[in-house]
Amino acid sequence: MTYSVVMHANIAGFAAAGDYPDAFRKDALLSNPDNFRFYATIHIPLIRAIAKISGSYATAFSSLIIPTVFLHLSGFYTLGRTVLKSRYWSVLLAASTLVPVNLKILGLFWGIYPDVLPRIAFQAFLPFLLSLAYFWREKTNFWPWLMVLSGSLVYIHPVSAPGWAFAIWLGLWFFMPHRYLWKNKVSYMAILGAICVATVLPFAVHYIANYAYGDVDNYEQIYEIMRNRFIDGYLEIPNTIKRYFFVITFEIYLFIPSILALITVLKLNGNRKRKEVILLAVWGFGILLFSMLIPLLDHSYAQATESIPIQINLIRGASYFVPLMLMSCLWALVELSSKTAAYRRHIEPI
Numbered sequence: 001m002t003y004s005v006v007m008h009a010n011i012a013g014f015a016a017a018g019d020y021p022d023a024f025r026k027d028a029l030l031s032n033p034d035n036f037r038f039y040a041t042i043h044i045p046l047i048r049a050i051a052k053i054s055g056s057y058a059t060a061f062s063s064l065i066i067p068t069v070f071l072h073l074s075g076f077y078t079l080g081r082t083v084l085k086s087r088y089w090s091v092l093l094a095a096s097t098l099v100p101v102n103l104k105i106l107g108l109f110w111g112i113y114p115d116v117l118p119r120i121a122f123q124a125f126l127p128f129l130l131s132l133a134y135f136w137r138e139k140t141n142f143w144p145w146l147m148v149l150s151g152s153l154v155y156i157h158p159v160s161a162p163g164w165a166f167a168i169w170l171g172l173w174f175f176m177p178h179r180y181l182w183k184n185k186v187s188y189m190a191i192l193g194a195i196c197v198a199t200v201l202p203f204a205v206h207y208i209a210n211y212a213y214g215d216v217d218n219y220e221q222i223y224e225i226m227r228n229r230f231i232d233g234y235l236e237i238p239n240t241i242k243r244y245f246f247v248i249t250f251e252i253y254l255f256i257p258s259i260l261a262l263i264t265v266l267k268l269n270g271n272r273k274r275k276e277v278i279l280l281a282v283w284g285f286g287i288l289l290f291s292m293l294i295p296l297l298d299h300s301y302a303q304a305t306e307s308i309p310i311q312i313n314l315i316r317g318a319s320y321f322v323p324l325m326l327m328s329c330l331w332a333l334v335e336l337s338s339k340t341a342a343y344r345r346h347i348e349p350i
Contacts, residue, residue: 291320292315
C-alpha cells in the first residue's frame with residue numbers, strides 16, 4: 001500500500017502544482033514543471049476539474065473509487081457475457097477480479113485498491129476493450145477502430161496500454177479471412193499496427209521529449225542511486241521474470257490450472273472453439289512477451305552502453321496475466337457445467 005499512497009500523493013501534487021504553481025516555489029519536485037511534465041495522463045486534468053467542485057485534490061482523487069468499481073464490475077460482467085455466455089458465471093468473473101492479488105514483485109498487484117491510480121482506472125476500462133476485441137474478432141472492417149481504442153488507453157495508463165495493444169493486435173492474425181493471401185495478411189497487420197502507433201505517437205513524443213534517458217557522464221553514480229531508490233527488481237529484469245513465474249505457479253497457483261483449463265475447453269469442444277481458445281492464449285502470450293522482452297532488451301542495451309534505460313515500468317504489465325488466468329479457469333468450469341447438465345438431461349428417463 002506504500003506505493004499506492006506515494007502515487008496518490010504524487011498525482012494529486014502534480015494536479016495542484018498545475019493550478020497553483022506559485023504555491024510550490026520551494027518544493028524540490030513541483031517547483032519545476034519540467035520535473036513531471038512527462039506524466040501526461042488523463043488523471044491530471046480529471047482531478048483538476050473535480051477539485052474545482054470538491055475544493056480538495058485529495059477528495060477529488062478519492063471520489064473516483066465508486067465510478068471505477070462500477071466500471072470494473074460492469075466491464076468484467078460484459079466480458080463474461082461475451083466470452084462465457086452465462087449471467088451466473090459472468091457475475092462470478094466480475095466478483096473474482098475485484099479480489100486483490102499480490103504478485104510479490106515490484107509492488108505488483110491485481111484487483112481493486114482504495115486509491116484509484118491510473119493502473120486501477122485502466123483495468124476498469126480494459127474488459128470493455130477485450131469484449132470488443134472478442135466480439136469483433138472476425139469483423140475485419142472494425143479492426144482499425146479496435147487499434148485506435150487500444151492505443152487511446154495510453155492516455156489512461158501508459159505502462160499498461162502498449163502491452164495490451166500488442167496482444168490484441170497479435171490476436172487478430174489468427175482471425176484473418178482465409179481468402180486473404182499471405183501478403184495481404186501481412187500488409188493489413190502492418191496497417192493496423194501503424195494506426196495504433198499513430199494513436200500513441202503524440203503521447204510517445206511528449207514522453208521522450210520530457211523524460212531523461214540515454215548517455216550520462218556519471219553512469220555508475222546514477223545507476224547506484226536508481227538501485228537504491230527503486231523497488232527491488234526494476235533493474236534486475238531476468239531475476240524478476242524468474243520470480244514472477246515462481247509466484248504465479250507456486251504461490252497463487254493460477255498458471256498451471258489456467259493452462260489445463262484451456263486444454264479442457266478444447267477437449268470438450270473440439271475445433272468448435274479452437275480459435276477462441278487460441279485468442280485467449282495469444283492475449284496472455286502477447287502481454288508476457290511485451291512486458292518482459294522489451295524491458296529485458298532495453299535494460300541489457302542500457303547496461304552494455306552505460307546509459308539510462310528509456311523506461312523501467314513496462315515489466316509491470318505482467319500483472320494483467322492474472323485476469324486472463326482467472327477467466328480461463330472459469331471458462332473451463334462453464335464448459336464442464338454445460339456438458340454435465342446436457343448429460344443429465346440425456347440420461348433422464350422419459
